[in-house]
Amino acid sequence: MAKEVSALDGYCKKGVFGKQDNPTIVLSEIKQTIIYQFAGWSNNLLDVGDKFAESVKIKNFPKTNKAEGSVDTAILRIEPLKWWLVSTELWDEVTHPSFEFFEISKKYKLCELNLTNSRTHIRVSGESAVHLLNRHLSIDLREKSFNLNSIASTNFHHCSVTLWKSTKGYELFLPRAFALSLWEIFIESAGQFGYEIK
Numbered sequence: 540m541a542k543e544v545s546a547l548d549g550y551c552k553k554g555v556f557g558k559q560d561n562p563t564i565v566l567s568e569i570k571q572t573i574i575y576q577f578a579g580w581s582n583n584l585l586d587v588g589d590k591f592a593e594s595v596k597i598k599n600f601p602k603t604n605k606a607e608g609s610v611d612t613a614i615l616r617i618e619p620l621k622w623w624l625v626s627t628e629l630w631d632e633v634t635h636p637s638f639e640f641f642e643i644s645k646k647y648k649l650c651e652l653n654l655t656n657s658r659t660h661i662r663v664s665g666e667s668a669v670h671l672l673n674r675h676l677s678i679d680l681r682e683k684s685f686n687l688n689s690i691a692s693t694n695f696h697h698c699s700v701t702l703w704k705s706t707k708g709y710e711l712f713l714p715r716a717f718a719l720s721l722w723e724i725f726i727e728s729a730g731q732f733g734y735e736i737k
Contacts (some may be wrong), residue, residue, distance in 0.1 A: 540592040543733075545568060545659065545720040546659045546715045546716075546719055547568050547659060547718060547719060547722055548719050550656070550719060550722060550737060551568050552720070552724075552736060553736050553737060554692070554735070554736060555558075555733070555734070555735045556726075556729075556730065556732040556733070556734055556735075556736070557729065557731065557733040557734055558731075558733025559731065559733060561586070561733055562665070562732070562733035562734050562735045563666045563667035563732045563733055564663065564664075564665045564667050564668060564671055564729045564732045564733065564734035565662075565663070565664045565665045565734070565735050565736075565737055566661065566662070566663060566725065566726075566729065566735070566737070567661070567662040567664075567736070567737045568659065568660065568661055568662075569627065569660040569661070569662055569710070570660075570732060571627055571630065572625060572626070572627050572655070572658075573625070573626050573627075573629055573630060573655045573713070574623055574624070574653075574654040574655050574657075574658055574660075575623065575624045575640075575651060575653055575654065575655070575661065576617075576621065576622070576651065576652040576653075576676070576687050577591070577621070577622055577623075577624065577644060577649045577650065577651050577652075578618075578620055578621045578649060578650040578651075578699055579620055579647065579649050579650075580620070580647075580648075581619075581646060584620060587643065587649065587683070588600030588601070590624075590643050590713045590719065591614070591622075591640055591643050592607065592614060592726070594627070594628075594638075594639035594640040594643055594672060595608075595612055595614070595624065595629075595639075596612070596708065597612070597613070597614055600614065601614055601615070601622070601688070602614040602616060603618065603691060604616065604617075604690045604691065605617070605688050605689060605690060606688040606689075606690055606703050606705070607688070609706070610627075610705045610706060610710070611626065611627055612625070612626040612627075612628055612629060613625050613626070613627045613631070613703075614642070615690050615701070615703055616690065617690055617692060619703060623723045624640065625660075625702075625703075625710075633649050636689050654672070655714050655716065657714065658688055658701075658712040658713060658714065658715060659712070659713045659714075659715055659718035659722075660710065660711070660712055660713075661710075661711045661712075661713060661718075661725075662705075662708050662709065662710055663705060663708055663709045663711060664675050664707060664708025664709065665708075665732075665734075665735075666682050667732040669707060669708055670690075670703075670732070671680075671725070671728055671729055674678075674711060674728050675695050675696065675724065675725075675728070676691075676693050676694075676695055676700075676702065677693060677694065678691050678693050678702070679725050680704075685704055686702070686704065687704055687705075688704065688705070689703070690703050695711075695713070695721055696717075696720075696721065696724060698714055698717045698721060699714065700712060700713055700714070700721075703717075707719075713728050
């Protein structure tokens with residue numbers, strides 16, 4: 540697989556900005572994230588899902604709008620019949636079409652699509668992460684509404700984005716063509732809190 544070139548190259552400079560004495564936002568670009576989208580059929584989805592999860596060593600296939608796994612490798616169920624495989628550690632495996640989840644995809648006639656280079660993966664964390672995100676995303680991010688491993692598709696300045704609450708913060712998947720402009724909006728908004736780019 541060809542090495543991914545970031546849409547933010549040259550614009551994601553590490554350091555502390557804004558209120559430098561106490562930054563409450565941490566922004567990171569998570570490079571080399573693979574994203575494969577799969578879509579199945581309602582008549583055998585749970586059987587397929589369980590086999591798929593097992594193939595990437597994830598205990599359970601997630602419910603709709605939920606994720607299972609870790610920040611290293613996870614399944615994000617973005618729609619009832621559609622899910623993403625998101626990983627920063629499966630690069631070697633996906634270069635081989637015989638890898639088990641591809642075999643499952645063929646056997647059950649899943650629709651698969653490689654989205655790896657079409658999304659930019661940003662992580663937003665820190666005590667003011669929810670305040671920053673709520674300035675741009677029109678969803679309820681309170682714990683009772685959007686708890687750990689929740690998934691949402693929403694809009695960020697008229698662009699469709701996917702948000703996942705992981706154990707490390709909020710994982711945001713931005714369309715590559717708009718990633719730089721959305722990143723600049725984040726940076727400008729984060730200045731009032733003080734932020735660190737890692």
